[in-house]
Amino acid sequence: MDQPLIEQCQRGNAFAQKRLFERYANRMYRVCLRYVRNEQEAEEVLMTGFLKVFRSLSSFQDRHENSFEAWLRRIMVNEALQHLRAMRSLPTLYTDEAMSLQPDPKPLPDSGLDADLITALIARLPTGYRTVFNLYVVEGYSHREIGEQLQISENTSKSQLSKARTMLQELLIKQGYETNIRRTH
Structure with missing residues (x-):
């Protein structure tokens, strides 16, 4: 469970944020790449997604063991969809x-x-x-x-x-x- 790490991130601990990013970056990159075919664009979506994660982490509430990863995945999917809209792929x-x-x-x-x-x-x-x-x-x-x-x-x-x-x-x-x-x- 990542609760102690999440709590450290919520307090603004940069080292904890780096550890959290390293723990989830590969999995979330694969999520982004499923929507955005280009690897560089998928990396951009990943980074933008993690910026949103760290900005809104204070509002995250742990409901069950896998809720953080589900929350993180949802942010990445939404970010990938926004990227597709911005690139005019969705219209x-x-x-x-x-x-x-x-x-x-x-x-x-x-x-x-x-x-x-x-x-x-x-x-x-x-x-x-x-x-x-x-x-x-x-x-x-x-x-x-x-x-x-x-x-x-x-x-x-x-x-x-x-x-x-x-x-x-x-x-x-x-x-x-x-x-x-x-x-x-």
Whole structure:
């Protein structure tokens, strides 16, 4: 539990802030990178997110063991969404974008799906599909919450998730995997 470290950060202890950043930076960077494909932009989102964390840490209230990380993750997701809006990715988020020109990751023979392959394939989804997929599947937001965050309807969120899953399934098949992605809304 990070409560003593959080309390030291709340009192403005710079060493504790550095330790807190080091403890969570890698995980939160991966969160940012799921939304913002460019590594430099993801680092920028991470740093801006941590500035907001340290500015508003005094308002954080520990409710249960994992509440700090959930609070931190929510700030990073919100910061990534704000970055996408600022870059004008979200207003055109719901149009079909061209697929990323990244090379296809090669599956290892006789290997099952791994996190790196799935992450690489999700990163190839168009921004709108990827954003809704991450918010729903990874972060656990409801379609109503996604709609509020992205200023879209619940039905648009559901549609984007369905299209993301279909595209992800097609990408998996191209990689030589047969898959049945459950369609739940």
